[in-house]
Amino acid sequence: MNSTNTTNLICQHFGICGGCQYQDVEYSVQLENKYKLLVEQFKDFDVDEIKPVIPSPKIWYYRNKMEFIIGKDKTGKIVAGLRQKNKFYKIVDLKECRISFEQTGDILDNVKKWVSENHIETYDLLKHSGKVRYLTVKQAKSTTETMLILVVTGTKYQIEHNEYQLFNNFVTYYKNIPEVSSVYIAINNKISDNAVPDDVLLFYGKNSILDTINDVKYEILPTIFLQTNPKCCDLLYKTVLDEIVEGNILDLYCGSGGITLQVAKHKPLGKIIGIDSSKDNIAAAQNNLLLNNLSENIEFVCDNVEVFITKLWKSKFMSNLSNIIVDPPRPGLSKKVKGAISDLAVNKIIYISCNPNTLYEDLKTFVKFYRIKKIIPIDMFPHTQHIELVCVLEHK
Numbered sequence: 158m159n160s161t162n163t164t165n166l167i168c169q170h171f172g173i174c175g176g177c178q179y180q181d182v183e184y185s186v187q188l189e190n191k192y193k194l195l196v197e198q199f200k201d202f203d204v205d206e207i208k209p210v211i212p213s214p215k216i217w218y219y220r221n222k223m224e225f226i227i228g229k230d231k232t233g234k235i236v237a238g239l240r241q242k243n244k245f246y247k248i249v250d251l252k253e254c255r256i257s258f259e260q261t262g263d264i265l266d267n268v269k270k271w272v273s274e275n276h277i278e279t280y281d282l283l284k285h286s287g288k289v290r291y292l293t294v295k296q297a298k299s300t301t302e303t304m305l306i307l308v309v310t311g312t313k314y315q316i317e318h319n320e321y322q323l324f325n326n327f328v329t330y331y332k333n334i335p336e337v338s339s340v341y342i343a344i345n346n347k348i349s350d351n352a353v354p355d356d357v358l359l360f361y362g363k364n365s366i367l368d369t370i371n372d373v374k375y376e377i378l379p380t381i382f383l384q385t386n387p388k389c390c391d392l393l394y395k396t397v398l399d400e401i402v403e404g405n406i407l408d409l410y411c412g413s414g415g416i417t418l419q420v421a422k423h424k425p426l427g428k429i430i431g432i433d434s435s436k437d438n439i440a441a442a443q444n445n446l447l448l449n450n451l452s453e454n455i456e457f458v459c460d461n462v463e464v465f466i467t468k469l470w471k472s473k474f475m476s477n478l479s480n481i482i483v484d485p486p487r488p489g490l491s492k493k494v495k496g497a498i499s500d501l502a503v504n505k506i507i508y509i510s511c512n513p514n515t516l517y518e519d520l521k522t523f524v525k526f527y528r529i530k531k532i533i534p535i536d537m538f539p540h541t542q543h544i545e546l547v548c549v550l551e552h553k
C-alpha cells in the first residue's frame with residue numbers, strides 16, 4: 158500500500174510488531190486501497206456492483222479479543238505481546254496496543270510480574286516445555302468489562318490441587334484493574350502454536366461477560382466465537398438484515414448465533430435455523446435466546462454443515478427456504494457444501510467472508526447458477542490488510 162502520511166504513526170511498536178501494518182497510511186487511503194484491490198481481484202466476474210468500503214466506526218481500540226504470547230527474550234527477561242513482523246519466534250514486548258484495549262499495557266505488566274515473581278517457566282515452542290503460554294483477553298466494548306484467560310500446560314487435577322495457590326495468587330495481581338471481572342485458567346497441552354484451550358477453569362468472578370450489538374445481547378465466554386470488532390459488526394449485521402427476503406432462512410456456520418439472533422429479532426420473515434459444529438457456540442447461542450427473550454421461529458443445531466445439509470431435503474422447512482447465509486472460517490466452503498447449496502437453489506445466498514481469496518474460489522461454483530448482485534466490503538480490521546465482505550447472490 159502507498160504510504161501517504163506518517164504524522165499519524167501512533168503506536169510505539171508500529172513497524173516491528175506483526176499486529177498491524179498500515180498505521181502510517183491515512184485511514185481514507187487505507188479504504189481506497191482496499192477497494193482498488195477488491196475491484197482488481199473480482200474483475201473476472203460479472204458483478205453488478207462493488208460498493209465502496211464501509212469504514213469502521215472506531216479505528217483505534219476496536220478489537221474485543223486478543224491472544225498475547227508470554228515468553229522470554231534472548232536475555233531471559235519475561236516478555237508478553239505479539240509476534241514480531243516476519244519473525245514468528247520473536248515476541249514484541251508490548252507497552253500498548255492501539256487496536257485492542259486501552260488497558261493492554263497494565264494487563265501485560267501484571268502477568269509478566271506474576272511470572273517473574275513466582276519463577277514460572279514460560280512455554281518454549283521448540284522444546285515443547287514450560288508452563289505459561291498465552292494470555293487471551295476478551296472485552297465487552299459496550300461496558301469495558303474484561304475477561305482474562307491464562308493459557309497454561311498441565312492437568313485439571315494439578316491446577317485445582319497442587320497449583321491452586323499459584324493461580325489464585327495470579328488473580329490478586331489484577332486487583333488494580335477494575336475492568337477485570339473474570340479470570341479463567343485454560344489448559345492447552347497441544348504442540349501446535351495456538352491459544353485454543355482443551356479445558357477452562359473459572360478462578361475469579363463471573364463466568365461470562367455481556368455485550369450488546371444492534372439491540373441484541375450476546376454472552377462472551379472463553380471458548381465461543383464472536384466477531385472481533387463489535388462496532389463494525391453492528392454494520393455487518395445491518396447489511397445482512399437489509400438483504401433477507403420473505404421465507405425461511407438457513408444460517409450456516411452461525412457461531413454463537415451472531416446473525417441468527419439479529420434476524421429473529423429484527424427481520425422475522427420466516428423460520429431461521431443456525432448451524433455450527435462447536436458445542437460451546439451452540440450452547441451460548443441457546444443461552445442468548447433466553448437472554449433476548451426470543452423463542453419463536455428460531456432453532457440452533459450443533460452439527461457439521463457438511464452433514465447437516467444433506468439431511469435437509471425432505472423437511473417441511475425446505476419447501477419455504479429462500480435465504481442461505483454462509484459465514485465459513487478462512488478456508489471457505491468445501492466442494493460438498495458448495496454442491497449441496499447449489500442444489501438447494503434458493504432465491505438468495507448471502508455469503509460473508511473474511512477471506513477474499515477463498516470467496517473468489519467459491520464464487521466459481523456459484524456463478525453457474527447465481528448472479529453476483531453486489532459485494533459490500535466492510536472494514537472490520539483497520540490498519541491491517543484484512544477485510545470482511547458480504548457477497549449477495551441471486552438465483553438466475
Ligand SMILES: C[S@@+](CC[C@H](N)C(=O)[O-])C[C@H]1O[C@@H](n2cnc3c(N)ncnc32)[C@H](O)[C@@H]1O
Pocket residue numbers: 382383384410411412413414415416432433434435438460461462463484485486
Ligand atoms: C466466521 S465464524 C461464524 C460467525 C458468525 N456468523 C457470527 O457472526 O458470529 C465461523 C464458524 O464456523 C464454525 N465451523 C467451522 N467449521 C465448521 C463446520 N464444518 N460445520 C459447522 N460449523 C463450522 C466455527 O465454529 C465458527 O463458529
